[in-house]
Amino acid sequence: MPEGLEAEIWRSALESVVGRTVTAAWVDERVSPSGFVDAVVGAPIVGVRRVGKVVVLDGPDIGLHFGMTGRIVVDGVAPIDRLQYSSGRDDPSWDRLRLYTDDRNVPAVRFNDPRRLGRVSIDPDLSVLGVDFTAVTAKRLAAAIGAREAPVKSVLLDQHAVAGLGNMCADEVLWWSGIDPHRPASSLDGSENGALARAIRQRLPVMLRRGGSHRGTLSPEVRTACPPCARDGSPLRRDTIGGRTAVWCSGHQR
DNA sequence: CGGCATGTTTCGCC
């Protein structure tokens, strides 16, 4: 599902509802806390933020957690028309949240999630999240992952350590920094931490401009086909690390 | 039909 980059795209799109007031709401009670509707109706939306993969509508203090297949539609328009692992269908029966503002017929915000692993929260606790991927520096990265013995790939996916990286972006930045995803995070030296921080700071904005997490060198097509590595021609490999599929180059990632 | 999927939470075991 969406990673931090997709959350950022939706945060940006949701700026158009800032300044409006929630006049009505509907929510799937299976993915939201009790009393949700009463808590948000009547609240002015005063801002929209993103921390890691979480988008927050300030005012009603709504937290949007996208899970694997959550997506957002703003005023009837989907900023991301389809996710990689879903069809282009937009089935209203998959709606988990509808927020109405000025228009009583068209929801200002729809949270649509076929797989229903996403969640809608009130006043989410963001203090548990690690350093946001947009704020990563070599020093902060080392502090966040340096004491961890787990594979660096797994630690990058741990939202308590670094917030916003998902499976595709983690593989991407490891590819760019030349680090084997199996390596214990604690085994990275200063130079490697620097290279990893640089990849996070430099490559993710490029992917964001191109449209999101699936616009990297290790695109979904590459992840599936595993052609020779675009950097050195070595075989790309697929392994399961931390329960997720990792794609990496057996040549330049050491 | 079997297997896989951009994620998070829970459980059992150190």
Added chain:
DNA sequence: AGGCGAAACATGCC
């Protein structure tokens, strides 16, 4: 106590 790996969650798609 806290880190780690595996399983569970839920459902569409290839």
